[in-house]
Amino acid sequence: MKPINASLCVLIGAASYGIHASVVKLGFAEGYTVTEVTGIQYLFGLLMLLAAFLFTKKVKMSMGQILSLLGLGVLLSLTGIFYGLSLSNVSATIAVVMLFQFTWIGLLIEALYKRKWPTNKKLVSVVFLWVGTLLAGGLASSAGFSWSDNALGVIYGVSAAFTFALFLFLSGKAAKGVPTIQRSLMITFGGLMVVLLAFQPSFLKEPSRMMEMSQFGLLVGIFGTIFPVVFLAIGSPHLDSGITTILGAAELPAAIVSAMLILHEHVTIMQMTGMILILIGIVIPQVQVKTIHTSKQYS
Numbered sequence: 357m358k359p360i361n362a363s364l365c366v367l368i369g370a371a372s373y374g375i376h377a378s379v380v381k382l383g384f385a386e387g388y389t390v391t392e393v394t395g396i397q398y399l400f401g402l403l404m405l406l407a408a409f410l411f412t413k414k415v416k417m418s419m420g421q422i423l424s425l426l427g428l429g430v431l432l433s434l435t436g437i438f439y440g441l442s443l444s445n446v447s448a449t450i451a452v453v454m455l456f457q458f459t460w461i462g463l464l465i466e467a468l469y470k471r472k473w474p475t476n477k478k479l480v481s482v483v484f485l486w487v488g489t490l491l492a493g494g495l496a497s498s499a500g501f502s503w504s505d506n507a508l509g510v511i512y513g514v515s516a517a518f519t520f521a522l523f524l525f526l527s528g529k530a531a532k533g534v535p536t537i538q539r540s541l542m543i544t545f546g547g548l549m550v551v552l553l554a555f556q557p558s559f560l561k562e563p564s565r566m567m568e569m570s571q572f573g574l575l576v577g578i579f580g581t582i583f584p585v586v587f588l589a590i591g592s593p594h595l596d597s598g599i600t601t602i603l604g605a606a607e608l609p610a611a612i613v614s615a616m617l618i619l620h621e622h623v624t625i626m627q628m629t630g631m632i633l634i635l636i637g638i639v640i641p642q643v644q645v646k647t648i649h650t651s652k653q654y655s
Contacts, residue, residue: 357594365591366603367638372583374610377452378618379576380443388569390440393576395557396566398433398548400573401581405541412537424530425539429546431523436580437551438516445509447621452611454513456489461521462601469525469597477641478598484637485605491630492608524600528592540585547581602641605634 383393417425435455442451460482463474474482531539551557559565566573592600609631615621 357591359595362591362594363599363603365587366595366600367606369584369587369591370604370606371610372579372587373604374452374607374612375614375618376576376580376584377439377443377611378614379572379579380440381615381619383572383576384444386572388572389558390437390444391551391555391557392559392565392569394433394436394440395548395551395555396559396569396573397436397576397580398544398551399566400570400577401585402541402544402548404574404577404582405537405544405586408537409541413535414538415534417531417534417538417542421531421534422542424526425534425542426546426549428523428526428530429543429548430550431519431526432543432585433547433550435516435520435523436547437555438512438519442509442512442516445512446506450506451509451513452608453489453492454510455516455520456485456605456608457514457517458521458524459485459489459601459605461517462524462604463598465521465525466596466598466601474598475641478602481602481637481640484633484640485602488630488633488635488637489608492612492627492634520604521601524588524592524604525597527588528595528597528600532593536586536589539589540582543585543589544581599641603638605638609634 380393388396439451439455442454445451446454463478463482467474531542534542552560559569588600595603612623612627612631616623
């Protein structure tokens with residue numbers, strides 16, 4: 357797969373995760389709990405992937421491949437749980453800003469893994485992403501925001517950032533030879549097991565509750581599981597983890613736009629400026645990737 361196509365897949369996955377924040381907020385408005393929202397997300401996501409799996413290519417997986425994919429599911433489910441808890445304590449934009457810390461955490465993990473300092477373009481990109489985050493999240497002008505009063509939501513958000521950074525770093529390395537749908541199915545299954553075993557959502561004991569949540573379950577399953585897991589599974593194996601992490605920043609502009617359109621949250625000029633800076637930060641390393649690919653064609 358061409359790097360530009362792989363990048364597009366990761367962008368779609370990241371943007372859908374940004375839209376997911378507003379969908380989760382809709383669930384909270386309906387009175388659903390964090391564990392119910394996360395549980396129904398993975399349950400419906402798994403059912404949709406299982407339906408697709410019946411009609412797609414399958415391969416026999418080794419135990420190592422199975423465990424690595426289940427492990428990715430655990431990381432993604434923890435991200436969803438921490439993110440949901442953050443959303444239940446602070447606004448959607450603040451929660452996404454905290455989750456957004458995965459950008460520098462991901463680059464740090466990559467640097468430690470490779471024992472090599474990130475390239476200048478990646479570092480410049482992170483600067484744009486950081487400044488853009490402060491503006492887009494409204495923190496630069498949010499004098500009324502109290503860190504102490506919102507400490508719990510911030511801690512949950514940063515915890516989600518750490519688990520998401522690990523997920524992005526490992527997603528391009530685990531079970532590369534496994535078909536996308538089969539790979540996504542195992543990841544989602546791992547995530548569902550964590551939610552069901554650790555939190556036991558109420559709809560497990562009340563089937564009527566599950567039926568009541570079915571429409572919401574389809575929506576949150578698509579934007580919280582299907583699109584992020586499948587498109588990241590397609591694109592991330594063809595990119596280095598640092599590029600994947602930077603592309604993941606697309607979720608913040610997507611989250612703010614969806615919060616404006618779906619939740620009718622007010623978006624300021626400063627936030628719009630921040631989104632533009634984030635998009636610039638995403639493009640900077642992509643110019644490098646595209647140039648390398650083009651040079652190979654003519655060599």
